[in-house]
Amino acid sequence: MLNRVRSAVAHLVSSGGAPPPRSKSPDLPNTTSALPAAPPEAPRSPPARAGSGSAVPVKTAEARASFSRPTFLQLSPGGLRRADDHSGRAVQSPPDTGRRLPWSTGYAEVINAGKSRHNEDQACCEVVYVEGRRSVSGVPREPSRGQGLCFYYWGLFDGHAGGGAAEMASRLLHRHIREQLKDLVEILQDPSPPPLCLPSTPEAPTSSDSSHLVAPQSCWSSHKEVTHESLVVGAIENAFQLMDEQMARERRGHQVEGGCCALVVVYLLGKIYVANAGDSRAIIVRNGEIIPMSREFTPETERQRLQLLGFLKPELLGGEFTHLEFPRRVQSKELGQRMLYRDQNMTGWAYKKIELEDLRFPLVCGEGKKARVMATIGVTRGLGDHNLKVCSSTLPIKPFLSCFPEVQVYDLTQYEHCPDDVLVLGTDGLWDVTSDCEVAATVDRVLSTFEPNDPNNKLGSGDDISVFIIPLGGPGTYS
C-alpha cells in the first residue's frame, strides 16, 4: 500500500514542466520576483527522524541564514541542494529506506521554477499525543498516559514573500492545536454532551452589578446543543489565531518574514477535520467520486467580506483605496460618466456616476490568479503577513487578511473505504495546472496499476508544489 501511495503522489507532482513562473504572491520588490536559482547557503541538514515533520526545534540564527525542507524527507546535504535546484526541479519524496510517514501517507514536493529563492512550501506530518490539562471537576488529574488522546496531523504551508511564516507554522501549529485540545481530553471521551460551563478559577469574583441588563427573554427557554465535533472545530480555529498572534509577537526577534497559506488535517476519534486558510485544496477521492473538502480564499471569493470591512472601517483604506469594485481602473477623464460597479452588498453589477473618490485604486481588483487585495496579495486567509504593506506605501494589509480557517468534517466511520480511497492535499501549484478530476484519475490509475507509465508532461506549474496523499482505509501499517 505504502509504495503505491508513494508512487501516486510522486506522479502528481512530477508534472512540473517549465512554463514561465506566475506569481500570486504579494507584488513586492525584492521578495518574490524571479531570482536566478542560487545554491543554498550552508544548507542545514537536520538529523533524519521518522514520523516527524518540521517539528524539530530550529535555532533562530540558523533559520535566518538558511532554508529547510521537512525532516521526514531525510535529505542529505546533496539531496538538499538538489531539492533547492530550480532548473532540475527534482521531485522529493521520503526515502524508501526510511520509516514510513504516519498513516502510510504519501508525500512529494517540487521547488518552483525560479519565482522565489527557495521552496517556500513547508509540510508536517505527525502523530500528536494530548495530555489532559486537568479534570473537568476542577481537580488536577493524575498524569496518566492512558487518559490522553492521540491525533494524526498533516499540514501544508504555502509561504509567500519569504519562507519564515511557513516554516514556523510547520513547526508549531500542531502544538497550538494540542494545547487547545488539552481542556477537551476528558470531555471528548465522555459520550454525554459537553458541559456548558467549567469550574471557576481561583481568582473569580462571585457577583456583579447586572441591573443594566435586559431581562432574560423567551428565546432562552433552553440552551443550545453543542457537539463534541464543534469543540474540536473551535479548538482548531483558536489554534490558528494563537499561531498568528505568536508570529506577530515574535516577528522581530525571529524574523518571521512573509506569510503562508495553511491547509491542515486533524484525525481525531474517527473524524477527519480539514482546516483551510488560503488557496491550497483538499479533496477526497472515494470510489472514483470527488468530494471537495475545502474552499479557496482569494480576493475574488472573499470580495464581499473585504469590501464590507473597507466600508465599515474606511480608515483602513488610508484614503488610497475605494471599497467599490469596478470592472477596470476608472480614469479621471471619465468623471461624471456612469461606470459599472459593485459594492459590498451586491453580487450583480450596476451603473453609478463616477465621482472623485472613485478614482482611488479599488480594494479588490483583477481576476483569477491575478486578483489582488490592495494591488498586493492574491490570497486573503493565512498566517503571518504582519509586516505586509501596500507597495510604495505604509498602509498595512493585515487587517484585511483573516487567519481563521474554514473547517470541514468528514466522518470516516460513516463510509466503507476501499484501499484506493484517499484524501489529497495540495498547494495551489498543483491545482493551477491539474483539475480535481485529473488528480483523481492519476491517483486511481497509479494506485490500480502501480506502474506509472505516463510522464504526464503536458502542463507545468512554475510554482512550488507539495502534495500529501492520505489513504482513507486508516493508519494501516504505521508503526
Add this chain to the structure above:
Amino acid sequence: MLNRVRSAVAHLVSSGGAPPPRSKSPDLPNTTSALPAAPPEAPRSPPARAGSGSAVPVKTAEARASFSRPTFLQLSPGGLRRADDHSGRAVQSPPDTGRRLPWSTGYAEVINAGKSRHNEDQACCEVVYVEGRRSVSGVPREPSRGQGLCFYYWGLFDGHAGGGAAEMASRLLHRHIREQLKDLVEILQDPSPPPLCLPSTPEAPTSSDSSHLVAPQSCWSSHKEVTHESLVVGAIENAFQLMDEQMARERRGHQVEGGCCALVVVYLLGKIYVANAGDSRAIIVRNGEIIPMSREFTPETERQRLQLLGFLKPELLGGEFTHLEFPRRVQSKELGQRMLYRDQNMTGWAYKKIELEDLRFPLVCGEGKKARVMATIGVTRGLGDHNLKVCSSTLPIKPFLSCFPEVQVYDLTQYEHCPDDVLVLGTDGLWDVTSDCEVAATVDRVLSTFEPNDPNNKLGSGDDISVFIIPLGGPGTYS
C-alpha cells in the same frame, strides 16, 4: 392547466389547522401578540382588476384605517370579512370567474390563527412593461413601445409588527425594479457585452488631481467580463435598497409600520430571477426533483454577519449587548468560570473565562423559530423596520438588518419542462409545517389527479400563509 394549478395551490394552503400560534415576529408589546379576531373596520373592497396585484394606489388615510388583500383576489366586502376571520381561516384564491393571473399562476392564502390583527402577508403578480430611459449613445430615444422590455413579476411579502411595509412593498417594489431596468432596455437586447461606461452627464468635470493614487498594477491587464444576467441581478438588488430607503423617508407621513420579508421573482428574457430577503422560500419542482431557489436569512444563518458588525461597530450594541454567542444566558454567579462561546470568526465552540461584559445580553440568541437578534426579531433581512427598537430600550435594530436579497438565477431555456413542473413560492407559514418534499408531493399529486381528495389536516401553521405556484412551461394561455 390553470384550474389544476389553482387546485394544487389551494391544497397546499388548506393544511391550516388550529395549533397554537407561534410568533417569530418582533417580540414587541402591542403589535404582534395574539389578539382576538376582530371584525375588520370598514373593509376596503378595491375594484377587481385582472392581472394586477396590490398595485392599485391606496389612499393613505384609507390604508391607515383598514387593511387590504391583493386586488387579484377580487374580494367582495363579505369575502374580505371572511378573509379576515381568524377562526374560520378560509382559503382565499382568485375566483374562477375572473381573469387569470399572469402566466397561469396559482395563488392561495389563509390568515393566521390570531397572532396578529389582520393578515400581514401581501402578494403581487404583474406583467410590467419597461420603457427605455434613453439611448446608450446619450441621445434621448424616441418613445417606442417596440423597443421596451416586459418582465413577469411575482412578489410575496410577509409582514411583521404591522402590515404597512408589506403593503407598500407589494404596491411599489416592482416599480423600483422597472425603474432600475430602464437604463438596461437597450443593453439587455444587444447580444454584445454591456458597455463598462455610459456617456457623461452634462455637468461632468473632465479632469482631477489623481497624483496621490497608486500606479495602475499588472492585475488590471484586462477588464472584467460583466454579463447581462449580472446587470439584472444588480438592478433587483438596487431596487430592494431604494424600496427600503423610500420606506425610511415616508414612514412618518404614510405610517409604514413594521417590516416585511420579501420574496420576489422576475422573469426576463428567458431567465427566472428569484430574489429573497427574509425567511420565505422558493423551490422548483422539476420532474419530481426539488431544486432550492432561495436560502432563509435568520439570526442563526446570519450569525457571523451580525456578530462581525457588532464587533466592528460596538456602538451599535449600546452597552446592552455582547457580540459573543453563548449556549445559554450567562449568570453573574458564573463570573470567572469558563463558558462555551463563539465569536464572529468561529463556527465551532470553545471555552472562555467569563468577564463582566459577557453578562450582557447576547446579540444573537435562541434556536430555530425562537432565534432572535437583540432579543427582538427573528428575521435578519427584509424591508422596513426603520422604527424597530430593542424592547424597553431606544436602541435601533435596523443597522443589523439587511435589505439586500440573495438572487438566484434559473435559465428556463436550458431545460425541457413538462406541464407539472412548477416554481413554488411560500411564506414561512407554509414551510414551518410542510417540507420541500411534502410540497412537491402535494403539487404532484394534485396536478396529476386533479382531484384533491385528501384534506391533509395533519399539521397546521398558526401563521399567515401565502403561496404562489408558477408553471415552468411558460406564460401559457395568459391573455
